[in-house]
Amino acid sequence: MQDVIQLLPEHVANQIAAGEVVQRPCSVIKELMENSVDAEATSITLIVKDAGKQLIQVVDNGKGMNEVDARMALERHATSKIKKTEDLFDIQTKGFRGEALASIAAVAHLELKTKTCDEELGTAIVNAGNEVKSQDPVNCNPGTSILVKNLFYNVPARRNFLKSNSVEQKHNIDEFQRIALAHPQIEFKMIHNQGELFHLPAGKLRQRIVGIMGRKIDKHLVPIEENTDILSINGYITKPEFAKKKRGDQYFFVNHRFIKSPYLHHAIQKGYEGLLREKTIPAYFLNLKMEAKSIDINIHPTKTEIQFENEHAIYSIINSAVKHSLGQYQIKPVLDFEKKSEFEMPYQAYQKNVKPPQVEVDRNFNPFQQQTESVDQRSPFQSSQNHALTGTSFDLNDDQFIQQEAEEKLFQSKQDLDLSQVYQFAQQFLILPLVDQILIIDQHRAHYRVLYEEILKNITIETASSQQMLFPLYLDFSEREMQLINEHKNILVSIGFQFEMLGNQLKINGIPSEFQHDQIDEFFEQIIADLDQDLPESSFEKNDYVARSLAKPMAVKNKFSLKQEEIHQLINDLFECKESTRTPGGRKIMLSQTAEDFKNKLL
Numbered sequence: 001m002q003d004v005i006q007l008l009p010e011h012v013a014n015q016i017a018a019g020e021v022v023q024r025p026c027s028v029i030k031e032l033m034e035n036s037v038d039a040e041a042t043s044i045t046l047i048v049k050d051a052g053k054q055l056i057q058v059v060d061n062g063k064g065m066n067e068v069d070a071r072m073a074l075e076r077h078a079t080s081k082i083k084k085t086e087d088l089f090d091i092q093t094k095g096f097r098g099e100a101l102a103s104i105a106a107v108a109h110l111e112l113k114t115k116t117c118d119e120e121l122g123t124a125i126v127n128a129g130n131e132v133k134s135q136d137p138v139n140c141n142p143g144t145s146i147l148v149k150n151l152f153y154n155v156p157a158r159r160n161f162l163k164s165n166s167v168e169q170k171h172n173i174d175e176f177q178r179i180a181l182a183h184p185q186i187e188f189k190m191i192h193n194q195g196e197l198f199h200l201p202a203g204k205l206r207q208r209i210v211g212i213m214g215r216k217i218d219k220h221l222v223p224i225e226e227n228t229d230i231l232s233i234n235g236y237i238t239k240p241e242f243a244k245k246k247r248g249d250q251y252f253f254v255n256h257r258f259i260k261s262p263y264l265h266h267a268i269q270k271g272y273e274g275l276l277r278e279k280t281i282p283a284y285f286l287n288l289k290m291e292a293k294s295i296d297i298n299i300h301p302t303k304t305e306i307q308f309e310n311e312h313a314i315y316s317i318i319n320s321a322v323k324h325s326l327g328q329y330q331i332k333p334v335l336d337f338e339k340k341s342e343f344e345m346p347y348q349a350y351q352k353n354v355k356p357p358q359v360e361v362d363r364n365f366n367p368f369q370q371q372t373e374s375v376d377q378r379s380p381f382q383s384s385q386n387h388a389l390t391g392t393s394f395d396l397n398d399d400q401f402i403q404q405e406a407e408e409k410l411f412q413s414k415q416d417l418d419l420s421q422v423y424q425f426a427q428q429f430l431i432l433p434l435v436d437q438i439l440i441i442d443q444h445r446a447h448y449r450v451l452y453e454e455i456l457k458n459i460t461i462e463t464a465s466s467q468q469m470l471f472p473l474y475l476d477f478s479e480r481e482m483q484l485i486n487e488h489k490n491i492l493v494s495i496g497f498q499f500e501m502l503g504n505q506l507k508i509n510g511i512p513s514e515f516q517h518d519q520i521d522e523f524f525e526q527i528i529a530d531l532d533q534d535l536p537e538s539s540f541e542k543n544d545y546v547a548r549s550l551a552k553p554m555a556v557k558n559k560f561s562l563k564q565e566e567i568h569q570l571i572n573d574l575f576e577c578k579e580s581t582r583t584p585g586g587r588k589i590m591l592s593q594t595a596e597d598f599k600n601k602l603l
């Protein structure tokens with residue numbers, strides 16, 4: 001038999017190796033920015049076009065490379081960072097494998113310009129098709145600029161595997177933020193399609209966190225510091241009330257390297273025990289410093305897990321440091337979890353029974369009749385016409401008319417419904433006896449379905465009613481959050497939000513009529529967390545997804561007592577739905593029991 005084993009040609013071997021290092025645009029960003037950090041740059045600029053699919057460029061003012069090194073840098077296993085085996089156990093730099101630039105060059109076009117500070121001229125290298133096309137002396141500033149174009153031009157399968165621009169860009173921003181947070185003493189800029197997304201001046205960690213997360217986080221930051229023999233901790237955790245339902249603002253850096261560690265995350269979460277609202281996760285930014293020898297970072301180049309020698313000890317040190325910090329800054333448990341955060345909101349006026357200016361004369365006004373309606377008791381089912389806090393006054397008769405119309409419809413279509421018998425049980429179920437069966441309806445799921453259909457209709461035909469705010473509400477967001485809001489602006493408008501985007505602030509002038517004012521904060525928190533996921537690509541699926549994530553937080557909660565009119569309205573609305581028996585997620589909304597069922601149960 002003939003010999004069949006051959007050595008792979010170098011360019012094929014490189015392409016295969018590249019698959020390990022370069023998976024998507026953000027992998028290139030990570031490698032290039034880390035090289036700039038290793039080169040001791042004090043200013044690093046990232047330029048991205050088309051979410052990195054078209055172009056990624058990183059420009060630094062670091063130590064640069066001479067002509068020979070510039071050429072060498074693109075070779076596989078060429079590195080200036082380790083020289084002997086022992087160095088492997090004491091890695092102080094981000095890179096050490098010497099394969100990043102070679103891998104990138106194997107799957108993209110790459111242009112390198114670099115100059116050391118003691119040279120007159122720098123070196124420019126153009127690399128395409130995995131070979132050097134040109135190498136010339138060039139006049140440039142000290143430092144290095146690496147430009148990567150047409151990523152995966154020669155690996156169509158990889159290129160097709162890339163997600164939409166907004167998904168890829170989210171990964172890019174995540175990567176940029178991780179590196180920027182790990183190195184507050186370095187100035188960073190990020191530019192996307194000509195626009196400046198971030199400009200983070202060199203400074204302290206606190207400034208860096210605020211630069212990335214937005215101003216609103218500042219007052220929630222709690223410093224943490226602990227020095228022991230095996231590690232030192234410094235950084236910030238956040239007050240419990242700032243904890244979010246969404247993940248993503250949890251940062252561990254070990255020797256300035258971003259890592260993920262569910263185990264250490266648990267140590268922090270435990271430190272907050274009893275202080276957090278249900279299912280919320282605190283944000284934190286922790287720098288752990290330990291001897292490079294005591295950790296094994298020889299992991300897969302794109303992964304972020306590392307192994308510690310003293311895992312258990314590290315767990316307990318972190319855990320007690322968190323408790324200590326929270327205690328020291330006298331952070332007390334949030335006792336009333338149901339009360340939401342209305343006391344901190346800047347629009348407290350709303351909670352104080354403020355009356356809107358009445359333009360029209362109220363002919364029914366009776367000075368001796370007690371005004372009892374308070375804002376807090378407004379029902380989540382009220383239609384837009386009867387929100388006491390809308391800027392315009394409303395006409396009671398109109399409202400009655402609408403109510404009546406809805407009921408008429410119901411009785412035409414569902415002859416056998418008798419709503420006079422309905423009642424709420426256990427603040428969660430609506431019990432509705434019919435002629436031959438009893439319906440047991442889950443109130444939260446029913447309302448979720450009703451709102452979902454309403455929102456879906458509004459998104460597609462854009463007819464949402466909006467209630468004007470008497471005073472605009474200002475909410476602060478991070479760059480990333482504003483970007484998400486901007487991307488989904490049309491949908492938010494179509495369901496009834498009216499707002500202006502002022503830098504990192506949202507000025508909200510109008511909200512959907514189904515909405516309570518004290519829900520807005522929580523609503524945005526939830527919707528941003530949802531939109532931050534990889535959204536489906538097709539427009540129906542996207543609308544469906546968005547409608548679900550909008551409807552869910554708006555739906556009335558269980559353990560919430562409903563008035564008789566509210567129960568009626570909900571049941572009416574539910575039976576008007578295209579699908580009344582299942583939630584958008586497919587869960588049962590109601591249970592029906594016939595006399596026969598009861599008989600069988602009583603056997």
Ligand code: ADP
Nearest residue numbers: 035039073079080095096097098099100101144
């Ligand atoms: P590694 O970072 O693992 O050494 P890379 O392929 O990322 O491997 O880089 C190869 C070498 O090129 C580095 O060791 C470094 O000497 C040089 N290099 C890469 N980027 C820069 C930069 N921005 N400034 C100076 N030198 C650089």
Ligand code: MG
Nearest residue numbers: 031035095100
């Ligand atoms: Mg590197």
